Amino acid sequence: MLQILLNGIVSGLLVALPAVALSLTYGVLNFPNFAIGSMITFGAYIALFFNVDIGVSLFVAAGLAAVGLAAVALLIDRLVYRPLRGADHVTLLVASIGVYFVLENVVRFLFGSDIRGYDVTVARPHRWMGLRVNNEQILIFVVAFLAMVIVWFILMRTPFGRAMRAVSDNPDLADVRGISRNKVIALVWVIAAALCSTAGVLIGMDGIIDPLMGWNYVLPLFAAVILGGIGNPLGAVLGALIIGIVEEMATLVLPTTYRQAVSFVIIVLVLLLRPHGLLGKPRISR
Amino acid sequence: MTEPLLKVEKLCAGYGSGDIVKNAGFTVSENGISTIVGPNGAGKSTLIKALVGLLIPRSGSIILAGKDVGKMNAPAKARAGLGYVPQEHNVFRNLSIGENMMLAYEFIAPDRAGFSAARDRVFDIFPDLVGRESDLAGNLSGGQRQMLAFGCALMPHPSLLLLDEPSAGLSPKYVEGMFAAVKAVNDAGVCILMIEQNVREAMAISETAIVLAAGEIRAQMPAREFMNHPDIHALYMGAASTRQQEGA
Numbered sequence: 001m002l003q004i005l006l007n008g009i010v011s012g013l014l015v016a017l018p019a020v021a022l023s024l025t026y027g028v029l030n031f032p033n034f035a036i037g038s039m040i041t042f043g044a045y046i047a048l049f050f051n052v053d054i055g056v057s058l059f060v061a062a063g064l065a066a067v068g069l070a071a072v073a074l075l076i077d078r079l080v081y082r083p084l085r086g087a088d089h090v091t092l093l094v095a096s097i098g099v100y101f102v103l104e105n106v107v108r109f110l111f112g113s114d115i116r117g118y119d120v121t122v123a124r125p126h127r128w129m130g131l132r133v134n135n136e137q138i139l140i141f142v143v144a145f146l147a148m149v150i151v152w153f154i155l156m157r158t159p160f161g162r163a164m165r166a167v168s169d170n171p172d173l174a175d176v177r178g179i180s181r182n183k184v185i186a187l188v189w190v191i192a193a194a195l196c197s198t199a200g201v202l203i204g205m206d207g208i209i210d211p212l213m214g215w216n217y218v219l220p221l222f223a224a225v226i227l228g229g230i231g232n233p234l235g236a237v238l239g240a241l242i243i244g245i246v247e248e249m250a251t252l253v254l255p256t257t258y259r260q261a262v263s264f265v266i267i268v269l270v271l272l273l274r275p276h277g278l279l280g281k282p283r284i285s286r
Numbered sequence: 287m288t289e290p291l292l293k294v295e296k297l298c299a300g301y302g303s304g305d306i307v308k309n310a311g312f313t314v315s316e317n318g319i320s321t322i323v324g325p326n327g328a329g330k331s332t333l334i335k336a337l338v339g340l341l342i343p344r345s346g347s348i349i350l351a352g353k354d355v356g357k358m359n360a361p362a363k364a365r366a367g368l369g370y371v372p373q374e375h376n377v378f379r380n381l382s383i384g385e386n387m388m389l390a391y392e393f394i395a396p397d398r399a400g401f402s403a404a405r406d407r408v409f410d411i412f413p414d415l416v417g418r419e420s421d422l423a424g425n426l427s428g429g430q431r432q433m434l435a436f437g438c439a440l441m442p443h444p445s446l447l448l449l450d451e452p453s454a455g456l457s458p459k460y461v462e463g464m465f466a467a468v469k470a471v472n473d474a475g476v477c478i479l480m481i482e483q484n485v486r487e488a489m490a491i492s493e494t495a496i497v498l499a500a501g502e503i504r505a506q507m508p509a510r511e512f513m514n515h516p517d518i519h520a521l522y523m524g525a526a527s528t529r530q531q532e533g534a
Contacts, residue, residue: 169378175360178393
C-alpha cells in the first residue's frame with residue numbers, strides 16, 4: 001500500500017512538471033496547448049542526442065535540452081501562435097494540435113521510431129522500511145520539487161512573475177502598465193520548455209524513450225490541470241499528485257491497461273461536480 | 287504662449303473599414319483639467335484608445351511634450367509618460383492591492399528607489415488604500431476599485447493622465463468623491479484629460495471643454511464658456527461648425 005502511494009507520488013510529480021507548464025501557457029496565452037505532449041518528447045530526444053550521440057553526461061544533456069526546447073518553443077510561437085494572437089482559443093487549440101503532430105513527426109524523422117534509452121548505469125533499488133525505492137525515483141522527487149519551488153518563486157516574488165500574472169489577469173491593462181506582452185509570452189515559453197524537457201528526461205530515465213512517450217502524458221496532464229483549477233499552477237501540482245496516486249491505486253482493482261481511463265473519469269467527475277477545479281476560487285471576473 | 291503638453295493633429299482611428307475618429311485635432315495645455323464631452327457614439331472611447339495606444343491610429347500625430355508618440359504601442363506610450371485609467375477592468379483583480387501598485391510602477395519608472403515615495407504620495411491622496419496591500423483587488427467595492435485604479439495610474443508620475451469616464455458605474459455618493467479625487471490629483475501637479483458623461487460635475491473642475499461629435503472635434507473652449515454657451519445642443523448636433531464658418 002505504502003509502496004503504491006510512493007509510486008503514485010513519483011508519477012504524479014512527473015505529471016506535475018508539464019502540468020505547471022500547461023497551466024502557465026493557458027493563463028498567459030489563453031489556450032490549452034495540446035502540443036505539450038510533443039514538447040515532452042522533443043525535450044527527451046534533444047537530451048538523448050547530446051547524451052548518447054555526442055556523449056556528454058545526462059545532467060549536461062538535460063540542461064542543453066532545456067535550452068534547445070526553449071529555442072524550438074520560441075520559434076513555434078513566432079511562426080504559429082504570434083500570427084494567431086487574439087484569435088479565439090478553439091483556433092489556437094487546433095493550431096496546437098497541428099504543432100503536436102509536426103513535432104512528433106520531426107522526432108520520428110530525425111531519430112526513428114525505435115525505443116531508445118539514455119546512457120546511464122542502472123543501479124539496484126534501495127530497500128528502506130520494506131519500500132523499494134530506486135535512484136530514478138529519488139532524482140525525480142528532488143528535481144521536480146526544486147523545479148516547482150523555482151517556478152513558484154519566479155511567479156510570486158519577481159517582477160516578471162508579477163507581469164505574467166498581470167497579463168493572465170488583464171492583458172490590455174498590462175499593456176498600459178508598460179508590460180511588453182511579447183516579452184512575457186517569450187518568458188512563459190522558456191519556462192514551459194524547461195519544465196517539459198526536464199519532465200521528458202526524467203520520464204526517459206524512469207522508463208523508455210519513444211516518439212509516443214509524451215502522448216501518454218497528455219490525458220493525465222489535462223486531467224491534472226482541470227482538477228487543480230485551470231490556469232492555477234499550484235492547483236496543477238496538487239491535481240497532478242492526485243492523478244498520480246489515484247492511477248496507481250486503481251491498478252489494485254483494475255487491469256493496468258485501464259490506467260488512462262482513470263484520468264478520463266476524473267476529468268468527467270471534476271467537470272460535473274466542481275467545474276472550476278479544486279483550488280478554483282471561481283476566478284473573480286466581475 | 288508655451289507649447290501645449292499634448293497636441294493632437296489630424297488623428298484618424300477606427301476598426302474595420304471606416305474611421306470612427308476623423309481628423310481630430312485639439313491641444314491640452316499644461317497643468318489643467320481638460321474634459322472631452324460628446325453624445326453617445328461620438329467616438330470618445332475610440333479616441334482615448336487611440337491616444338493611449340491600445341488602438342494604433344491610422345494617420346495623424348500625437349505630440350506629447352514635444353515628442354511624436356502617435357505610432358507607439360501602449361507600453362511605449364506608458365513609458366513616455368502617458369497614464370491611463372480605463373473605464374472598467376482597471377485593476378488586476380486576482381492580484382493584491384500591493385502587487386497592483388508595484389506593477390503600476392516597476393515597468394514604467396526606471397528607478398526602484400522611488401517606489402516607496404510614489405506609494406506614499408498615492409496613499410496621501412487615497413488614504414482608504416493604506417494598510418490593505420495584501421487584500422485582493424477583486425474584493426474591493428466599485429468606488430474603492432476606482433480609487434486603486436486611479437492610484438496605480440499615478441504611481442509612475444505620468445506627465446498626462448487620461449481618464450475614461452471616471453464616474454461611470456459609481457453610485458451617486460461616490461461620484462462627488464471621485465471628482466474631488468480628480469481635482470486633488472490635478473492639484474498635486476498632474477495634468478488631466480478625461481472623458482465624462484456627467485458634464486455638469488466635470489465642467490465644475492475643468493478648465494477646458496473639448497466637444498467631440500460624430501468622430502470630429504467640434505469645438506475647444508474654456509469650460510466656463512462652454513457651460514454658458516447659448517446653444518450646447520447645436521454644438522453636440524453639429525450645427526456649430528457651420529455657424530462658426532458663417533460667422534468668420
